[in-house]
Amino acid sequence: MNDLRKWNFKVVLAGPGAVGKTSIRERYMGKGFETSYLKTIGADFASKKIQKDEDLITFQIWDLAGQDSYKVVRSTFYKGAIAGILVFDCQDPTTMTNLKEWLDEAIKGSNNGILVYIVIANKIDLKEERRVSRDMALEFCNRMKTETGIRFYYSETSALTGQNIQETFEFLADKLLEVNNIKDAMPFAKTNGIIDLDDYDETPKEVSTVSVSSDSVSSDSVSRDEFTELQDRIHTIEERLNTIQTIIKKIVEKIQEEE
Numbered sequence: 001m002n003d004l005r006k007w008n009f010k011v012v013l014a015g016p017g018a019v020g021k022t023s024i025r026e027r028y029m030g031k032g033f034e035t036s037y038l039k040t041i042g043a044d045f046a047s048k049k050i051q052k053d054e055d056l057i058t059f060q061i062w063d064l065a066g067q068d069s070y071k072v073v074r075s076t077f078y079k080g081a082i083a084g085i086l087v088f089d090c091q092d093p094t095t096m097t098n099l100k101e102w103l104d105e106a107i108k109g110s111n112n113g114i115l116v117y118i119v120i121a122n123k124i125d126l127k128e129e130r131r132v133s134r135d136m137a138l139e140f141c142n143r144m145k146t147e148t149g150i151r152f153y154y155s156e157t158s159a160l161t162g163q164n165i166q167e168t169f170e171f172l173a174d175k176l177l178e179v180n181n182i183k184d185a186m187p188f189a190k191t192n193g194i195i196d197l198d199d200y201d202e203t204p205k206e207v208s209t210v211s212v213s214s215d216s217v218s219s220d221s222v223s224r225d226e227f228t229e230l231q232d233r234i235h236t237i238e239e240r241l242n243t244i245q246t247i248i249k250k251i252v253e254k255i256q257e258e259e
Contacts, residue, residue: 004056009176010080011059012114014102015087016095017066020122023159024087025063028169042070043077050173055182057173071105078109082179083116083172088137090121090156091129096140103144115179118153118172118194125158138200145197152197164193 013021022044029046044063049056062081064074084106088095099119106114121137124130134156141152153175155168171194 003054004051005054005182007055007057007176007180009057009059009082009173011061011083011085011172012078012081012106012110013061013063013085013087014106015066016089016098016102019066019087019089019092019095020159021063021066021087024085024120024122024157024165025061027159027162027165028061042073050170052173052177055177057176059169059173075105075109078106078114079111081106081110081114083118083176084110084114085118085120085168085172087120087122088132089123090132090137091123091126093132093136096121096132096137099140100144103148103150107148116153116172116175117150118155118168120168121154121156122159124156124163125160138195138197141197142200154195154197154200155193167193 013025015021025044025046029048042065046061046063048059048061050059051057062077064070064077084103086099086102086106088099090096103117106117119137119141121132121134138154141154144150145152153171155164155171157164157168159165
């Protein structure tokens with residue numbers, strides 16, 4: 001044990017509220033899944049040690065609150081993070097599109113110190129309710145990669161069944177050792193459930209062979225055109241809200257001047 005190389009890796013679990021971040025963390029920590037959901041207050045912290053050959057890794061997992069009311073507070077928790085796990089709910093396309101804001105927040109809060117990013121589509125056990133297919137998620141991740149130059153990895157999980165959660169964190173451990181130039185670390189075999197967006201960009205046909213089948217996605221799934229239209233609507237609403245906020249601000253300033 002004394003001969004082991006010891007590592008402390010800070011990992012942030014980020015994403016909108018109620019997408020399953022806390023459940024993913026608890027499933028990985030071995031607590032199992034609890035059906036009752038409690039809103040994260042600011043940030044929850046947990047740690048777990050794993051051994052990979054000659055390396056003893058301590059994951060410091062920070063579960064960040066997804067509610068906007070905690071935005072100012074949670075920005076401080078990115079400092080010192082080396083890995084970011086961005087989680088969305090595959091039942092709700094807006095939780096995926098919102099990840100761009102979370103990515104910007106992570107980049108700024110960590111001072112661009114995060115070296116490995118994994119995007120997780122959670123709740124894949126709810127097949128009938130699924131509205132974001134794997135291909136749609138990969139296209140979204142690829143756009144983020146093009147805009148930011150960041151290399152992303154993509155995983156699909158279920159906190160209810162535990163599907164692909166252990167494998168995702170094992171993969172993360174391998175990648176963190178890799179970015180720390182531990183060349184003699186013995187990597188796990190390539191995980192079929194995790195996609196490197198660099199591979200998706202270069203060989204899209206190979207990725208399409210593992211796309212979600214029609215049996216996995218309900219007939220109500222959002223098409224690509226509908227998804228693009230949804231994004232346009234979101235942007236339009238945001239612009240209108242900004243305009244309303246500007247008008248209200250001017251009205252308040254005028255009232256204050258008159259007083």
